[in-house]
Structure formats: structure tokens, C-alpha cells
Amino acid sequence: MKQSKLFGKTLREDPKDEISANAKLLERGGFVYKTMAGVYDYLPLGWRVLEKIKSIIREEMNTIGGQEVLLTTLQPKERWEKTARWKELGEEVMYQFKDHSGREIGLAATHEEPLAEIALHSIHSYKDLPLFIYQMQTKFRDELRAKSGLIRGRELLMKDLYSFHEGEEDFRRFYFGTVDKAYKKVFQRCGLDAYVTEAAGGSFTKEHTHEYQVFSEAGEDLIFYCSQCRFAQNKEISSLQVGEKCPKCRGEIQSSKSIEVGNIFPLGTKYSKPLGLFYSDEKGNKELVTMGSYGIGISRLMGTIVEVHHDEKGIIWPEEVAPFKVHLLELKSSQAAVKSFAEKLYQDLLAKKAEILYDDRSDKTAGEKFADSDLIGIPWRIVVSEKTLEKKMVEVKRRDLTKVEFLPPAKLFKKFNV
Amino acid sequence: MKQSKLFGKTLREDPKDEISANAKLLERGGFVYKTMAGVYDYLPLGWRVLEKIKSIIREEMNTIGGQEVLLTTLQPKERWEKTARWKELGEEVMYQFKDHSGREIGLAATHEEPLAEIALHSIHSYKDLPLFIYQMQTKFRDELRAKSGLIRGRELLMKDLYSFHEGEEDFRRFYFGTVDKAYKKVFQRCGLDAYVTEAAGGSFTKEHTHEYQVFSEAGEDLIFYCSQCRFAQNKEISSLQVGEKCPKCRGEIQSSKSIEVGNIFPLGTKYSKPLGLFYSDEKGNKELVTMGSYGIGISRLMGTIVEVHHDEKGIIWPEEVAPFKVHLLELKSSQAAVKSFAEKLYQDLLAKKAEILYDDRSDKTAGEKFADSDLIGIPWRIVVSEKTLEKKMVEVKRRDLTKVEFLPPAKLFKKFNV
Numbered sequence: 001m002k003q004s005k006l007f008g009k010t011l012r013e014d015p016k017d018e019i020s021a022n023a024k025l026l027e028r029g030g031f032v033y034k035t036m037a038g039v040y041d042y043l044p045l046g047w048r049v050l051e052k053i054k055s056i057i058r059e060e061m062n063t064i065g066g067q068e069v070l071l072t073t074l075q076p077k078e079r080w081e082k083t084a085r086w087k088e089l090g091e092e093v094m095y096q097f098k099d100h101s102g103r104e105i106g107l108a109a110t111h112e113e114p115l116a117e118i119a120l121h122s123i124h125s126y127k128d129l130p131l132f133i134y135q136m137q138t139k140f141r142d143e144l145r146a147k148s149g150l151i152r153g154r155e156l157l158m159k160d161l162y163s164f165h166e167g168e169e170d171f172r173r174f175y176f177g178t179v180d181k182a183y184k185k186v187f188q189r190c191g192l193d194a195y196v197t198e199a200a201g202g203s204f205t206k207e208h209t210h211e212y213q214v215f216s217e218a219g220e221d222l223i224f225y226c227s228q229c230r231f232a233q234n235k236e237i238s239s240l241q242v243g244e245k246c247p248k249c250r251g252e253i254q255s256s257k258s259i260e261v262g263n264i265f266p267l268g269t270k271y272s273k274p275l276g277l278f279y280s281d282e283k284g285n286k287e288l289v290t291m292g293s294y295g296i297g298i299s300r301l302m303g304t305i306v307e308v309h310h311d312e313k314g315i316i317w318p319e320e321v322a323p324f325k326v327h328l329l330e331l332k333s334s335q336a337a338v339k340s341f342a343e344k345l346y347q348d349l350l351a352k353k354a355e356i357l358y359d360d361r362s363d364k365t366a367g368e369k370f371a372d373s374d375l376i377g378i379p380w381r382i383v384v385s386e387k388t389l390e391k392k393m394v395e396v397k398r399r400d401l402t403k404v405e406f407l408p409p410a411k412l413f414k415k416f417n418v
Numbered sequence: 419m420k421q422s423k424l425f426g427k428t429l430r431e432d433p434k435d436e437i438s439a440n441a442k443l444l445e446r447g448g449f450v451y452k453t454m455a456g457v458y459d460y461l462p463l464g465w466r467v468l469e470k471i472k473s474i475i476r477e478e479m480n481t482i483g484g485q486e487v488l489l490t491t492l493q494p495k496e497r498w499e500k501t502a503r504w505k506e507l508g509e510e511v512m513y514q515f516k517d518h519s520g521r522e523i524g525l526a527a528t529h530e531e532p533l534a535e536i537a538l539h540s541i542h543s544y545k546d547l548p549l550f551i552y553q554m555q556t557k558f559r560d561e562l563r564a565k566s567g568l569i570r571g572r573e574l575l576m577k578d579l580y581s582f583h584e585g586e587e588d589f590r591r592f593y594f595g596t597v598d599k600a601y602k603k604v605f606q607r608c609g610l611d612a613y614v615t616e617a618a619g620g621s622f623t624k625e626h627t628h629e630y631q632v633f634s635e636a637g638e639d640l641i642f643y644c645s646q647c648r649f650a651q652n653k654e655i656s657s658l659q660v661g662e663k664c665p666k667c668r669g670e671i672q673s674s675k676s677i678e679v680g681n682i683f684p685l686g687t688k689y690s691k692p693l694g695l696f697y698s699d700e701k702g703n704k705e706l707v708t709m710g711s712y713g714i715g716i717s718r719l720m721g722t723i724v725e726v727h728h729d730e731k732g733i734i735w736p737e738e739v740a741p742f743k744v745h746l747l748e749l750k751s752s753q754a755a756v757k758s759f760a761e762k763l764y765q766d767l768l769a770k771k772a773e774i775l776y777d778d779r780s781d782k783t784a785g786e787k788f789a790d791s792d793l794i795g796i797p798w799r800i801v802v803s804e805k806t807l808e809k810k811m812v813e814v815k816r817r818d819l820t821k822v823e824f825l826p827p828a829k830l831f832k833k834f835n836v
Contacts, residue, residue, distance in 0.1 A: 007485045007551055009540050033536045035490045035497075041536060042488040050488065067425050070460040070468065072453045073491075073556065074573050079453075095523070097515030100560045105513070118451045118459060122427050127781075133425055138491065138556070142518045155492050363545075 001044075001324070002346075003359040006030070008043035010372045020218050022303035023149025025315050029376045031323075038146025038154035040299070045376065048323035050157065053298055054136050056189045056320060057159050060182040066134045066161055071111050071118075073140065077104040079113050083274045093141040107140035112267065112293060115162050116275045123289060125280050126166055130174065134161035136298060148218060150303030151259055157298040165290040166281065168268075175264055179294050183212055183262055186296065190305055191318025194261055197223050199234040201265065208237065212262035218307045219259040226251040259304045260297075267291040315377030316400050324357040326416065327378035331366045331385035342384040345394065345409055352418035374399070382412070419462075419742070420764075421777040424448070426461035428790045438636050440721035441567025443733050447794050449741075456564025456572035458717070463794065466741035468575065471716055472554050474607045474738060475577045478600040484552045484579055489529050489536075491558065495522040497531050501692045511559040525558035530685065530711060533580050534693045541707060543698050544584055548592065552579035554716060566636060568721030569677055575716040583708040584699065586686075593682055597712050601630055601680055604714065608723055609736025612679055615641050617652040619683065626655065630680035630714075636725045637677040644669040677722045678715075685709040733795030734818050742775040744834065745796035749784045749803035760802040763812065763827055770836035792817070800830070 008030030015027045015034070026032045031046035042050055058068070077096075080086035086106065090096050095107040108114065115133060122128065139158045146152050161179070165171040180196065187194040194212035201209050211234060213223050224240040225232035228251030233240060235255075244253045269288040271277070278286045302321075309316045319325065326349065330342035339360075346358040357378060359369050366385070373381050383395040393406040396415070407415065426448030433445045433452070444450045449464035460468055476486070495514075498504035504524065508514050513525040526532065533551060540546065557576045564570050579597070583589040598614065605612040612630035619627050629652060631641050642658040643650035646669030651658060653673075662671045687706040689695070696704045720739075727734045737743065744767065748760035757778075764776040775796060777787050784803070791799050801813040811824040814833070825833065 001485075004545070005483075005485075005549075007487070007537075007540055007549060033539070035532065036492065036494055039490050039492045041490050041532065043536070044485045044487060047486050047488050065423075067419075067423075067462045069425070069462060069465050072457045072459050072573050074454065074457045074558070076454055095515065095517065097513065099513065100562075114453065114459065118461070119425075121451070122425055127422070131423075131425060140492070144518075155490050 001357050003357055004361045006044060006357070008033075008045060010375055018149060019147060020149040020151065020303075020307070021310060022151065022218065022306040025306055025310055025375070026150065026303070029315060032150070036154070038143055038152060038156075040150060040153065040155075045323045046302070049302055049317070049321055050298060052321040052323075053190060053301055054159075057136065057186055057296060057298065060186050060189075061132075061134050061159070061161060064132065064178045064182050066132045069133055069135050070137060071108070071114050071135055073108050073138065075106045075108050075114065077106065079117060080106060083113055083271060085113065093143060095140050095142055109139055109141045110293075111135070111137075111160055112162065112271045112291070113275065116271045116277050116291070119164060119289070120275065120277055123164060123277065123279055126282055129164055129166050129279060129289070130170055131164040132161060132174070133164075134159060134294075148220065148303070150299045151218060151307070152220070153297075153299055156300065159296040159298055161294040163292040163294070164277075165292070166279070166287070167290055171266065171290045171292055175266065175292050179264055179292075180210075183264070183294075183296070187212060187214070187261060189320050190301055191309060191321065192261065192301075192304060195223065195225055195230060195232040195258070197225070197232040197234050197258075197260075198237060199263070200237050207266050207268075209263060209265045211260045213258035214261050214304055214308060215256040216259045216304065216307045217257055219257040221258050221260055222255060223258050224253050224255050226253055228252075259300070259307065261301055261304050262294070262296040264294045265292060267293055310377070313371070314375035317377045317379060319379050322377070322379050324355045324378050326354055326356040326380045326382060327359065327373050327376065328356055328382045328384065329359045329369045329373060331369065331383060332362070332364070333386050335386055335389070338384060338386055338389055341389055345382075345384065345412075348409070348413075349416075349418065352413060354416055354418045380416070419775050421775055422779045424462060424775070426451075426463060428793055436567060437565060438567040438569065438721075438725070439728060440569065440636065440724040443724055443728055443793070444568065444721070447733060450568070454572070456561055456570060456574075458568060458571065458573075463741045464720070467720055467735070467739055468716060470739045470741075471608060471719055472577075475554065475604055475714060475716065478604050478607075479550075479552050479577070479579060482550065482596045482600050484550045487533075487551055487553050488555060489526070489532050489553055491526050491556065493524045493526050493532065495524065497535060498524060501531055501689060503531065511561060513558050513560055527557055527559045528711075529553070529555075529578055530580065530689045530709070531693065534689045534695050534709070537582060537707070538693065538695055541582060541695065541697055544700055547582055547584050547697060547707070548588055549582040550579060550592070551582075552577060552712075566638065566721070568717045569636060569725070570638070571715075571717055574718065577714040577716055579712040581710040581712070582695075583710070584697070584705070585708055589684065589708045589710055593684065593710050597682055597710075598628075601682070601712075601714070605630060605632070605679060607738050608719055609727060609739065610679065610719075610722060613641065613643055613648060613650040613676070615643070615650040615652050615676075615678075616655060617681070618655050625684050625686075627681060627683045629678045631676035632679050632722055632726060633674040634677045634722065634725045635675055637675040639676050639678055640673060641676050642671050642673050644671055646670075677718070677725065679719055679722050680712070680714040682712045683710060685711055728795070731789070732793035735795045735797060737797050740795070740797050742773045742796050744772055744774040744798045744800060745791050745794065746774055746776045746800045746802065747787045747791060748776070748778055749787065749801060750780070750782070751804050753804055753807070756802060756804060756807055759807055763800075763802065763830075766827070766831075767834075767836065770831060772834055772836045798834070 226246035229249035640653040644664035647667035
């Protein structure tokens, strides 16, 4: 992609109405546009990051046998009255209104009720279980305070997985074994270290649930944890104190603000009971299906990555989620050879399927280009200038390191495995 | 994918509340679930078809230089008051309501206003033009009558492209040259023959716009056309009559009901003017940006494909949009060798990256499996049974042909290029 044509320009100044680093940097870098508090448009750079995160999640969900679906946003009131959540969610976060015919509609803030209703037509016998269904879809939540950029959105992209089981034992195997491993892979591939944290169940369950928490000053949660054995509890349920001995390994308890990037909920029969979701076991007895639900905030993940991976100059994208792998800067020169060298390198890298953003802008100074490159945060920066041309080399630098290398183009291809 | 594990079961009977063939077949085949009139959930089979259509559209949009974005559903009233469409769309199709704080919100039924507003920050000079921005995103439209299945949705998946130009001439080149060609490729790859049809501008423009119409009895439009030169007009603007001479080539005018699968709109400065979207030309003069918008209904396309490609037994998917390429049926047998032959063939085809649905269900008769296979409509059907096992062959049949072939597995791989 040529940067001269890229939709979404970098801004010199921080946006005035943002306080979180992720919102400031993503807006300044041209990744997102703010339509309202907690409601962001994704411009081409931001769209690319979202798609990278989605494809990591999709891979890991498919690996554990997840089947992808796409459920609806518009929800009929009657469906949510069966579980008493029309009123409960309506008072908190669910947008509810009447359509032109006067029918009451809600915007889905989560999808337990719809999916359990659909499952009524697909689950009859124990042979139909277990079943793992997920989607990556936009959720709507009228959050009271949406001031943390992409961390707390009113319109947010989410991966939600729902599992259906013959009983608690099968559920627990999936919950602690399979999903937990898949989640850890997702976060690790996104460059994040997440602590599995015990937490309260919220409106979903009375049991402890488990949150995946990433340390960050931008977080809205406070957790107590032991770095030795990685035991962690959310403050809301914890009686631990900093400096105490860890109840699991006798290590020392510390605390940190943190961002909840994912969660896993045991649902038991909370939804299968009111919705009448039964299966016949091997003996022909009718039993209630045991359910679990498992979320990852995709747009929140994008915000969290920026909170964790940035410096005073801008974002530092982990390689797997970067919008491009390579940022090629052509510095202004009166010598036409600089442009033609850069242009040829760009075409060669494109032909080798490298993901590359080419800063070909003719009205920007070297200083502006370096500053934009640091702000956008693509992992590898390549510079072509009069100086590098003289040596028949290019200058190569990783965004997260200070070391600069000079390489001939042929070695560059090898370095990037293209 | 093993069919015994597939989420979404086939139904023997037509759903009672549907009148259109696409809704009946897609629900019976387990592709979609109906949440409300015009609001459908996509189950794994349906999700796969949507993704196939999306990737065709994405390829063709990227080929013409489109940049993909994702804009928001939640829209502030103030933005749409600038173009007077808050009231206009609100009376017709836009869902509007107040959030918990009392702020007035609308659900985006289209995205001219948001994108033009965002473009204010990205378009300054003639060097920033032309620009082609698209998204594939869910639209919400409170349609008075939503009774045509996926053809007229209240929650619908749409590709919308917006173009920004220095003036009419550049716009017309893109509109009639570039986009028209890309659209024809999209529809042709989806197995549809679309007529470019002159139509009224609706709420967007007073000029003629152009619709892409596919002949179908399920269509809500009536068009007059000449099959010789492919001139076509929508009844709403046409003074032509059946049997008349074509005004372009003197061929004979015919008429047909049809489905509008896409449209292209000249917008002129209708949106750039009220939103103040200017650029500086080469002489430094401030000029209004000329815009165009271009839609393809993705979920509608899925419904249209079913309307055009089905018979009394079920759907007949064109190869590029089929949920799977191959449907492997293992017929019930007391010989364990039948199952192991089918299982091995499935694993071999999977290893060769063939997209395959394997009907391994042990509780279904041969008749039920054949009926389901015809209903689901995967292009190639392979049968493994006692009869084929005896010959060390498999039975191969195309969904759209009656001819049956017997082939050894090795030749099968060759046939499918795997």
C-alpha cells in the first residue's frame, strides 16, 4: 500500500477529548475515528489489525472444534423475558426501543438466549453433544462510562463461544483444559501475558468465573496475584492483601491494575432450564444441557495491545497483529534515483507477498516520515535515501530496538523470509 | 466437517411462516435460523456461504483499488441532521431511539454521512483523490414488509463502496468503467446473470441510477429489457411496453420480475456540500468533492442465488459460493469396511485440503442421506456403499446433472484437482 493513497492521516496533536493512551495513539496514527464515546470507526490500518486478531482467534477456535456462526443483533423482547434478562439487562446496558410497528426490540449485548433457542432445534440426543459454537460479531452495550478508548466500547467487536455438554464433568474438561489452553495461545500470539484470575459471576452465574487479566495502568480492574505460581484473584472477591503469603505456594502477593481481555463462565443449566434445552441420555432419560460461555473482546484486545506496547513516540505492534510487516520510507531527494530505487524495492517486496506500507509521500520531510513511522508502529522500518543509495544498501531498524543495520536488498529478502 | 457434528439440522417440512423459496430452502437445509421476519441467524453452512461471497467481493474491490474499513452502526442524530436525513430516513427505515442518558441514536441504514465526515480529515488536496473506500457490514432497515427471506432483510449484510473524485469526469470513468466491470465479475462468479438497469434515484439523487437486476419470479421489481443489446429500465421510470422495439437496437422489449442485487448511485455534491467536504485543486481553488456510492447486498445475494439455482429437491450451489465442494455420503452397512473406506477417503481428501462435508451419520437411511444431500446442494456428491466397495470405486455425481460415474479414489483426486 502506498501511504500517499492511504485513507486516514496521522495527526500531530493528541485528540482533546481522549484520556487513554490507546485512543490517543490509535486516533493520531489514523487507525480509528471516533464517532461517539465508546463508538469507533476502523480505518484501513485499524481494520487490518482487527482482521489479524480475528484470524488468530479463528485459528485457535477452529483447532478446538469450534463451529463459526453469525447471530443477529436485533432481538425480540419475548425471547429475553424467558430468562428475565429483558428487564435486568435493559436497566443496565441493553439498548431497547420500539420499531415502526411498535414491536419491542433489543440490541444483543450477549447471545446466550438466542443460541440456546437455536440449539433447541439441533440438540436432541447425547450424540449431538458436546457442541462448541462461536462467532465474531459486534455487540452493543450502553456503558455508563466509556472513556477508555477501545477498552470499554458501546459498540464493540467480540468473539463469543458457547459450549453445550452432557454434564458438569465434560464441561469442566472443556473449560479448564481445552478453552484455557486456546485462550493462552491467543493472548500470547497477540503479544500479551494474561493472568487467569478468579472473579465474581456478574449477572451470569453465582459460581466463581475466570477472567484473563493483562497488567496495565489503563485497566479498570484491580487484581491480587502471585508471580511465582500465577494464582490471581479479582479485588471484588479477594480477601488477599499485598505482602501476604500466597495461599497456594507461599510466594508473595502483589497487586496491579489490569484489563480483562477475556473471560470464561460456567453457566450450568441457568439458560437451558428456562429455555427448555434438554437432551436424551444413553438410557433415554431427558436431561438439561450444561452450558458454558467464553468471551474475548476483539476491539478491546486491540486497545490493550496498544496500552502494553507503546512508548512516548507511538505504538510498537507485536509482529502477528501489525497492520503491515514492513514500513518502507523513501526520503526526499533531488536525485530521481532515490525514488526509483525505493519504488523498485516496493514492487519487489510486493511481488514476494511481503505486507508493506510504502511512504512515498513527496510533501513530507524526513523528520515527519520518521515520526509517523514511530507513531504507526510497524515492526520493521526500511529507509531509502541518498545516503543508503550511495552504499547500494538500505537502512533497516526494528521498531522496538535502537540498532540500525545496513543491508543490500538481496539480504533483506532473506531477513524477511520472502 | 463431519455431518454428525454439524450445528444446524435439516428439516423435512417447509417452515410454515415462509413464502419465498430461498427462506424455505435455507431454513430447511440448516443454513439459517429465523429470529424475526427479515432477521436471520447464519448457522455454520450459511456462514460459509456468506464468507465465500464476501471473499469474492473483497477480491474484486481490492483489484479496483478499494480500501476496506469498518464503520459504526450507532449514529449520533446531529450528524444526520446536517443532510436532513435524520427525519427523512427516520420516517421510513432508520431505527431511532434514546440511549440511557437520553441521547438520540440511530442505527446506520447506509453510510454516506459518516464516511463523508471522516473524509473531512483525510481529503485536503487534489493529491488525495480519487479515493475508493468500502466495507462489508451489517445494515439495519426497518422494512415495512420483510417477507422475501434473505431478499429483503431488516438486518442485512451489505458491501458498500464510496468513491471520492475531483469532478464529474473522473467520477464517470470510475462509475461506468471500473465499478461496472468489477460488479459484473462479482455476479458472474456468484453464478448470476445481472442486467444493468436504469432506475430512479430514490432518496439519494435526482439523476438516473443503475441497478443490477437478476430475473426471478421472487423479485419485487419489474423491468423492461432487450435481450439483444441488454438495454433495461426499471418499470418505475420506463415508458416502454412489452413487444415494442428497443430504442437502442430495434430488438424486442420483454419484461421480467427481478431482484436488485446491486446498485450504483451518482451522488454529485449532495453530501459533500452540507458536510463541507472540499479539496484544493492544482491552482489552489477550493472545490467540492464529487461522490458516488455503490452497494451489493451480500445476504440478499445469498438469497438470490438460491432463488435462481434450485429445483424441487433443494439448492444447487454454484461452485465458487458452495459451503463445501464435496459431499461424501457413507451409506449404512453391516460391513465395517464401508465405514473405514469412507473414513479413509474423508481423511485423504481433508489432507489434500478439499472442502468436504462427510455424512457419517449412523442413524440415517440411504434415502434420507440422498434427500439431505440434494437439499443442501453441494456441487459434487460422492457415495461409498457396499455396492461401490465391491468395485473398489466410489460413485460420483454432480448436483446439477443426472449422470452418475464410478471412479477409483485416485482418479477422484485428479478430478477435483487435489
